[in-house]
Amino acid sequence: MNTQLPPGLSDLERFADWMLPTSVERNSKRRGSSMDEINALYNALLPRLEEILAYLDQFSLEEMPQDAQRLLFLSLSLAEVSIAVELFHEPKVTGGCDPARFVVTRDLNP
Amino acid sequence: MKTVMANRRWIKENPDLGTGPVPTETCTSPELFELERDRIFRRAWLSMGREEDLPEPGSYVVRDLAIANTSVLLVRGKDRRIRAFHNVCVHRGNRLVDEEKGLCKGRFVCRFHSWAYDTAGQLTWVSDEANFYDIEKSALGLKPIAADLWEGFIFINLNPHPSETLAEYMAGMVPQIHGYPFDQQRLLCRYRVEEKANWKVILDAQNEVYHLPFLHITYPDFCPLNEQKFSRIQKFTRFGRHTAYSTELNPDHQMTPVESIAINVNPRGGQVHPSMIGWFDFYTVFPNFCMLFLAGTYVTYNIWPIAVDRSIWEISMYQPATSKPSERFAQEYNRCRLRDLLQEDASNHEAIQASLNSGALSHFQLQDEEIQIRHFHKEVRRHIFGEENGATATNNNRDAVELGLK
Numbered sequence: 001m002n003t004q005l006p007p008g009l010s011d012l013e014r015f016a017d018w019m020l021p022t023s024v025e026r027n028s029k030r031r032g033s034s035m036d037e038i039n040a041l042y043n044a045l046l047p048r049l050e051e052i053l054a055y056l057d058q059f060s061l062e063e064m065p066q067d068a069q070r071l072l073f074l075s076l077s078l079a080e081v082s083i084a085v086e087l088f089h090e091p092k093v094t095g096g097c098d099p100a101r102f103v104v105t106r107d108l109n110p
Numbered sequence: 111m112k113t114v115m116a117n118r119r120w121i122k123e124n125p126d127l128g129t130g131p132v133p134t135e136t137c138t139s140p141e142l143f144e145l146e147r148d149r150i151f152r153r154a155w156l157s158m159g160r161e162e163d164l165p166e167p168g169s170y171v172v173r174d175l176a177i178a179n180t181s182v183l184l185v186r187g188k189d190r191r192i193r194a195f196h197n198v199c200v201h202r203g204n205r206l207v208d209e210e211k212g213l214c215k216g217r218f219v220c221r222f223h224s225w226a227y228d229t230a231g232q233l234t235w236v237s238d239e240a241n242f243y244d245i246e247k248s249a250l251g252l253k254p255i256a257a258d259l260w261e262g263f264i265f266i267n268l269n270p271h272p273s274e275t276l277a278e279y280m281a282g283m284v285p286q287i288h289g290y291p292f293d294q295q296r297l298l299c300r301y302r303v304e305e306k307a308n309w310k311v312i313l314d315a316q317n318e319v320y321h322l323p324f325l326h327i328t329y330p331d332f333c334p335l336n337e338q339k340f341s342r343i344q345k346f347t348r349f350g351r352h353t354a355y356s357t358e359l360n361p362d363h364q365m366t367p368v369e370s371i372a373i374n375v376n377p378r379g380g381q382v383h384p385s386m387i388g389w390f391d392f393y394t395v396f397p398n399f400c401m402l403f404l405a406g407t408y409v410t411y412n413i414w415p416i417a418v419d420r421s422i423w424e425i426s427m428y429q430p431a432t433s434k435p436s437e438r439f440a441q442e443y444n445r446c447r448l449r450d451l452l453q454e455d456a457s458n459h460e461a462i463q464a465s466l467n468s469g470a471l472s473h474f475q476l477q478d479e480e481i482q483i484r485h486f487h488k489e490v491r492r493h494i495f496g497e498e499n500g501a502t503a504t505n506n507n508r509d510a511v512e513l514g515l516k
Contacts, residue, residue: 022301023445046367053375057436064435072435079443083450084366087327094327096453097460106300106426 002077005074006055007066009048013019015041018077024104026073031091034086042085045078076086111360113344116178116335120346120481122340131219133471138466139306143418145494151177151399153493155265155272155279155397156246159182159426160297162262164192168214168229172197172207176416182255184208186231193397194266200233200250201225227252230477238289262292282349283393290385295408295428298445303423303456307463309398309415310490312423315455315462316411317394317486319343319357325458328451331364333357333390333477342390346481350491351396355482356388368443375510376440378430381406394482396489406430407444419463425452 003016016056020026030038046054059068088094099103121129136142156175163184164172170185181197182208186208199206199220206220206227217226217234226235231252236245244435256267265276269372301455305312315321319341323330333341345356365373373380386403393401400411412424427448429441465471476484 003348012319022360023442027446027449049371050375053371053436053439059435060433061435061438062433068435072438075435076440076442078441079368079372080446082366082443083328083446086366086368087447088450093453093458094449095325096450097456099453101305101456102301102425102449102453103303104299105302105424106297108296108298 019073026077030081038081111335113342116477127484140418150493152268155267158264168205171211185229194255195231195252268420296431298427298429301425305459307459309421311462312413314483317482318480334360352395359389372440376438379406432494496512
């Protein structure tokens with residue numbers, strides 16, 4: 001699988017397994033990861049998030065080069081894991097129901 | 111802030127709702143569930159989704175409604191009109207369409223004997239027609255269900271002769287909501303959550319913010335809190351059988367780092383439309399449809415009863431249409447946070463139902479900030495018992511209603 005990111009961001013390519021196209025996959029990856037793995041992604045991306053979003057905004061969602069799309073998927077994984085880091089301090093929803101019970105029946109993917 | 115922090119505000123404006131405890135029996139009694147089926151769900155206008163779910167002529171959706179023991183076919187005809195039918199072939203009753211949604215390019219064909227119908231429900235083909243007796247195709251279309259649109263939402267009414275039009279049913283809410291740009295929003299995602307809980311247990315859990323500071327790690331402080339850190343809504347509004355409660359955004363809300371970036375890159379997501387009452391408006395459209403306006407986005411719930419202690423909670427999240435990656439990021443952030451918040455809520459529903467099933471609790475105790483729930487249960491009881499004073503049903507009165515049914 002090609003994991004190349006746009007120029008200047010190659011150090012983030014080590015998070016290739018977070019470049020997931022759907023919300024369901026990103027949520028499942030969060031739940032299957034340790035807090036160390038989640039924190040590594042969060043700590044690497046958060047300081048550069050505004051820069052990353054500004055870079056992505058050169059493109060429209062409908063016409064993105066592949067490397068920018070992978071960067072978008074990575075940033076969407078940050079949206080997912082940030083809740084674990086900033087609110088729950090654990091991968092799962094503390095005290096939440098079994099997340100498998102929330103079945104996605106419609107999804108608008110990028 | 112506009113929010114008044116005083117205690118016992120809403121009962122003063124709504125003395126008719128009373129202050130006593132509210133019976134739990136409608137959440138556990140199979141007999142009362144049958145009354146709800148007949149007197150609420152077979153008579154009320156029921157929300158079935160958005161007109162955008164049926165984008166072009168021939169687009170269709172099939173919804174199985176356990177509460178009405180029927181399957182509903184919604185289809186947009188060549189004339190672009192949306193119609194609803196019982197999903198039943200009129201020949202011998204086979205289920206006509208199996209797919210949950212799709213595009214019918216020609217006709218709906220029953221796989222049993224190939225009877226065919228057009229998208230307006232007309233019977234257009236009967237195989238071996240000459241061998242039937244006195245059959246008149248033009249009089250044998252699909253069995254229609256009353257259907258109409260309100261602000262782009264599709265509603266049906268299973269009563270063959272609805273006592274009110276949809277416009278009349280929704281009338282009270284129109285001056286408030288009319289003009290909300292529903293057409294500029296698109297469905298980001300929909301979740302289906304099957305729960306071992308009565309439909310009202312699920313709805314009640316959403317129909318107040320009293321619980322927010324206690325249950326929710328995700329958003330403990332999003333609505334204003336008084337000095338004791340108890341939540342206070344800004345306004346409670348009644349629209350006949352429907353209600354709305356509204357809150358301001360807590361000016362002391364503590365944003366997380368990613369939340370503040372998400373808000374900065376997506377100012378539209380924070381824009382409150384003039385048709386909104388507060389920063390967050392929660393409408394309960396009787397009986398089982400909720401609309402939640404959260405600044406620039408909205409969410410709907412359709413809570414479908416399956417049995418007295420089983421329901422499907424359907425959650426649809428809408429956000430402004432966008433081609434901009436940074437807005438996409440912010441919308442995904444909102445989606446994840448709200449999904450997690452609702453998973454915090456859902457953890458309680460089945461526990462509550464199990465407790466109610468034990469028979470340990472005959473009544474709910476409700477405070478002033480839960481007046482929406484009081485109103486909702488009063489409406490349910492008024493519909494099933496025909497009482498004016500729904501909160502204080504007597505057994506005599508209920509027996510009379512039940513006898514009347516037999």
